[in-house]
Amino acid sequence: MPDSPLADLLRPKDFNDFVGQEHLVAENGILKRLIDKDELVSMIFWGPPGCGKTTLARIIASKTQSHFAHFSAVTSGIDEVKKVVAQAKERKQLYGNKTILFVDEIHRFNKLQQDAFLPHVEDGTIVLIGATTENPSFEVIGPLLSRCRVFVLTSLNENDLNKIVTRGINKLNVKIETDARQYLIDSANGDARNALNILEIAAKLSKLIKLKDIEDAIQKKTLLYDKAGEEHYNTISALHKSMRGSNPDAAIYYAVRMLEGGDDPLYVARRLIRFASEDIGNADPQALQLAVATYQACHFLGMPECGVMIVQLAAYLSLAPKDNSSYIAEAKAKADVKQFGNLPVPLKLRNAVTKLMKEVGYGKDYKYAHDYTKEELKDEEYLPEKLRGRKYYQSKKKR
Numbered sequence: 001m002p003d004s005p006l007a008d009l010l011r012p013k014d015f016n017d018f019v020g021q022e023h024l025v026a027e028n029g030i031l032k033r034l035i036d037k038d039e040l041v042s043m044i045f046w047g048p049p050g051c052g053k054t055t056l057a058r059i060i061a062s063k064t065q066s067h068f069a070h071f072s073a074v075t076s077g078i079d080e081v082k083k084v085v086a087q088a089k090e091r092k093q094l095y096g097n098k099t100i101l102f103v104d105e106i107h108r109f110n111k112l113q114q115d116a117f118l119p120h121v122e123d124g125t126i127v128l129i130g131a132t133t134e135n136p137s138f139e140v141i142g143p144l145l146s147r148c149r150v151f152v153l154t155s156l157n158e159n160d161l162n163k164i165v166t167r168g169i170n171k172l173n174v175k176i177e178t179d180a181r182q183y184l185i186d187s188a189n190g191d192a193r194n195a196l197n198i199l200e201i202a203a204k205l206s207k208l209i210k211l212k213d214i215e216d217a218i219q220k221k222t223l224l225y226d227k228a229g230e231e232h233y234n235t236i237s238a239l240h241k242s243m244r245g246s247n248p249d250a251a252i253y254y255a256v257r258m259l260e261g262g263d264d265p266l267y268v269a270r271r272l273i274r275f276a277s278e279d280i281g282n283a284d285p286q287a288l289q290l291a292v293a294t295y296q297a298c299h300f301l302g303m304p305e306c307g308v309m310i311v312q313l314a315a316y317l318s319l320a321p322k323d324n325s326s327y328i329a330e331a332k333a334k335a336d337v338k339q340f341g342n343l344p345v346p347l348k349l350r351n352a353v354t355k356l357m358k359e360v361g362y363g364k365d366y367k368y369a370h371d372y373t374k375e376e377l378k379d380e381e382y383l384p385e386k387l388r389g390r391k392y393y394q395s396k397k398k399r
Helices: 030-036 053-063 078-095 111-115 118-122 158-172 178-187 192-205 211-218 230-244 248-260 265-283 286-301 307-319 325-340 355-359
Strands: 043-046 067-072 099-104 127-132 149-152
Touching: 030 053, 043 053, 053 067, 053 099, 053 127, 067 078, 078 099, 078 111, 158 178, 158 192, 178 192, 178 211, 192 211, 230 248, 230 265, 230 307, 248 265, 248 307, 265 286, 265 307, 265 325, 286 307
Parallel strands: 043 127, 043 149, 067 099, 099 127
Antiparallel strands: none
């Protein structure tokens, strides 16, 4: 179709032409192996925009010879779901054909709409493939999520985008200067669709694409920030260390840089929740409450309104007293759990819910703490025998 967007014209129809996600579609990738064995299961593709979720679903449908139904949660409702399911039932009964139902942006379906899929996924009427840019743990209902395999897709790297841009250049029969090509790839932020859309606009401006053409096609110079690569992790690390060092100005800078670079504010808020417990803990228990409240506020409002809330929280956490005792205690306890496994719980701490349990010593010599003074309980031991005397938590409030 000559009037189709370049991204659609170049959409791969086979795994051999698919770029990226080698951990899933390479010869030994789990998705490739499932398809080769015709053991397709309902699944959720979770990944950023333009990483190949829709393309993968279409290739899977063609490889398994299944009927492919595609609709978007943005424009479709429960009535469309019922209609597709009814057709799938008829197709299965009359011809024995499977139906793959691909739901783009499945996180936009509400709980009732997601519930409608459950019985049909369970009885095999449909193989559901959902695509989402949001964490399915939060956006897909538990019963449906438990019946689907989640595959995590990543942003395309520079080498992947180079291949895709080359295909676009060849298709459009244009040339592009080196600096313009690099700027295009950097500006795409791992999104193949974005890269091809920019290239297509630039190609209408000139057959020899220069840096200015790419800038004009973008209109706004994109902040060069790879949300899934090293720069992302460098920036979140800088944010953490700035707050740990009680420097609110640096913390605010890095938080805003992440948000302006297109990072999910809920991701930033989640990292701040972790910090509130790991680096502040009981030195200021209010920090964790404020962090959770900020996450909820960001979820309600979204960007750009919630940016100021992230800044407010980053400043508060930077200025709060620091104590990583909980973090150290967790690490020590985890090491003992891994080393010693399931050590027997002391008999005196076990509930004697049957006569036999009481006869063999369950609950014997247990001191009900409310009946004793702190001094009288100071020598009581609650840990298993092998861990007697262990000290995990030692408060050390700082700054």
